[in-house]
Amino acid sequence: MNEVEINAVFLAVALLMALFSTYLIYAVKRGTRGVGFLLVLYLSGSMVIMFLTLAFFFSTQSKVTEAVAFLANSLYMILGLFVILTLAQRKVEVRNSYTVALFAFTMAVSEALMGETFYAIDTKTLGNPLLGVENLYYLLTMLIEMGFAVFISFRNMTTPLKYYLLVLLPIMGLSPVTFPDNTPFIYDVTWASTSLMIVATILIYETLYRDRLKATQDTMTSLELMVIFTLMMGGEFLYFLVGSWYLFDLASILGMTWAIYRAIEGPSKIRGNYLRDTWWTFAFISLTFVMEWFMGGVLDFVTGVIQPGVSGFLSSLSLGFVSPSAYFGLGTLFDFVSAFSTVTGSVWFLVMMGTEMGALATMRIPQLKNKENKVRFALMISAYAIYTIYLPSFSPWTSKLPYIPYMWSMGLGTMGPVSPSYLLTGIIGTYVVTAVLSFLFGSRQICSVTCTAPLMYQGTFYDSLKTYNRKSGLGRKTLTSRLRPWYKAIVIGVWAVLLTSAVVSYLTQVGVINVTIFGVDTTVFLYSLFFNMLWYVVFISIPFLGTYACATQGWCSWGTFNQFFGSLGFFKLKVRDPSVCLKCETKACANACPVGLTDMAGSFIRKGEFKSMKCVGVGDCVEACPYDNVFFYDVRHKLRDIFHKRG
CATH class of the missing domain: 3.30.70 (Alpha-Beta Plaits)
Structure with a gap:
């Protein structure tokens, strides 16, 4: 048979498998129980055994593998029928949420093994255990089965679950592993899938926010979907880093399993509310951030900000890379900060975060009744787009920004070391201008407009988390206008470190001394540590610290500077x-x-x-x-x- 004929056979087999699988899904969704459900499980398991042994056989095509394949299928047939007859005789009801999940999993695994079998027929070898996911035939059967499961269940689904599954379908369909050797294709579908995932994340936020006053099944269901998204983005990041699709393939199988299972069973039976459950909220925010970090990293790979491969990644780190064992292990901490802040400080991570948080902020504007506050929201969203994204990264004035007052944004370190050429206009000028603006209009000109923090804190979902200012242990200690002793200690400590590093940076720049942190200017390192890393640690710790911990606990030097002059x-x-x-x-x-x-x-x-x-x-x-x-x-x-x- 030529290649066209072989592909035609593969397509016919894939369509037959999809047809047979949709019938099994229909039977389970219809409510088949007892012996009928046992038979469905038996048949779904038989597909797994059949394709597993076929892949094994076609990879070698020897008498031994033929005998093993025959023996395995025979044993499964005999033992499976024995189990069915035994359970049927004892009238044991085996259908429950776990066995339905097992059924959905066997559906996904059988299609993956079908792809593995096709690969074995083509190459006469056995690929990696998840290679079956990486072909068009798996994608075709997956979408047919997922789509059918959603279609027959659509009328009885809750509205959020409908939206979740409808947005998951195209994300799963835009699989970069369909043509794994086609780099332009991988880049194109990565852009498309990440865009849809951002939409899905906004949808999850809004679903949770809408039901913030009650415990719902959507809470746990949202967390489950976020796990799948995190694994998918982690899988794509791993591919660009080491060239392996293993994690993404696993995420695809789990995504298909979850979609079929939830279409049949409906949303999670566990009810929850993110405003009442501190640990759930922390887990959700943390997981979302991990997914977004991977997404930002993937976009950096695609756009060339970070070079592919481990060596390319290490050479692209914003602070550089040193031996992890340097200075008794401090090199490990330095490398972690460098890797972490490389992504969080990149323009595409900021674009992605701004899109999500800007959408949530925009959705809050209709809820506002005060005209001045509506204007501030519009300025806040515009400031993020212009001040944080466009001017530093895409404008024709990018190279001149360090010399312009107010464009040194977060204070010392943002644009570079404290060099004489920047000192007067760029750094001192920035502090003078912002001090005057804060004196005239209050610290809101930074802390509620220009800084990236307000956009992240004031969207619908994250604004509602201010309840943790009163509920969390540390959050309660920041209530009232009183400046507690530990607040003052944090502010003094942060400023002492910052000013010391600024002096060291300046003296190093003018050649008096030569002090750096693993070759990195002290203020540049501190900026990455404070604003590209610790800030996000504070942000995802909202359930324990409350909102605006940067302002209420003194962690942000730039914030306390403007708050001080605003109070005057x-x-x-x-x-x-x-x-x-x-x-x-x-x-x-x-x-x-x-x-x-x-x-x-x-x-x-x-x-x-x-x-x-x-x-x-x-x-x-x-x-x-x-x-x-x-x-x-x-x-x-x-x-x-x-x-x-x-x-």
Whole structure:
């Protein structure tokens, strides 16, 4: 037979298998129980044994392998029938969630082994155990069976599960292993699948947020889907790193298993609520971040920011790579920071995060009633797109940004070492400009607009996590405007380290000394450590630290700088009538504050205004006030008051 005829036979077999498998799926979905369900399990298992032995046989085609294949199928047939008859006689009901999951798994494995058999026929060799996933015939049968399972179950599914399965189908279909030797194809489907996965992640966030006030089955179901996404992105990252699709192939089998199982069984029976379950929320956020880190890394590989292969990856690290055993093992920590921050500091990771978080922030805008807050949200989203993404990475002024005040963004270290050419305009100029802006408008100009943190904290899902400011042990200790001793110690410690590194960096740049951290400028290293690594550790620890821990616990030097000058300036929150606050029973303003300023209401009653170094001007208090009594006050209102008095 020529190649065309062989492929035609393969296609016919694949379609017959898909047809037979869809019948078995239909039988299970219809509610087949007892002996009928046992027969379904028996038949699905027989496909696994059949293709397993066929792949083994065609890889060698000897009398021995032929005998082994025949013996294995015969034993399965005899023992399987014996088990069925025994259980049927004893009237044992074997159908439950575990056996249905086993059925779904055998469906996925049998199709993978079918692909393995086709490979053995073509090459007369046996490939890796998951190689069967890496061909068009597996993809075809997988999509037919998954699609059929979704189709026959669609009417009875919950709405979130419908969306989850509908978005999973094309993601599974856009498999880069379909033509594993075609690099352009791999790159194209990677872009398409990651885009769909971002959409799916936003959908998961919104599903959880919509049901935030009750325990639902969607909570655990969402976590399951996120596990599959994480394995898929981890598999693609592993391919670019070491050239192996093993993990991605495994993720494909698990994804098919999950889709068929959930289509038959419905959402998870475990009910949960992310606002009540601290550890579940931490697991979900952490898993999401791991998936996003892999996704950012994959996009970096595709765009050439990181070179493929282990050696290419190590040579692309932003801080470089040193011997892990250097300085009694400190080299290992350095390499970890370098690898971690290479991805989190890359433009494509920021684009991907901005797309997700920007979508969540955009979805919150219709919920806002205060015009000024709507404008701030628009500025916040635009600032991320322009200030964080476009200007540093894509604009024609990229190389000149270090010399421009306010473009040194996060303070010392962002744009490079503290060199004389940057010192006056780039660094000192940035601090002067932001100090003036914070004095005039409050620290919100950074902490609620320009910084990347507000976009991440203020979208629908993550904004709702401010409940952990009151629920978590450490979060409760940050409540009120009081600056606790440990807060001051953290701020002093962070600034001491930062200023020391700045002095060392400057003296090294002018040739007085030569001190670096494994060859990396001290401020550059600290920036990567603080903003490209520790910031994300703080972020995913929201269930234990509360929201805006960067501001409430003093970890962000740039934040405390602007908060300090903001507390000296004009910005404050005021109320139109303090007596309204006195009668208010809800104290909704304090409950809504994402920084946990619970003494806000008392200050409104006593003074008619509220001013705190911790206040970053998010404006949730303005939104939450049921009497529209709270408003922002800054230099604009101060000037208006001055001119009004003169008039």
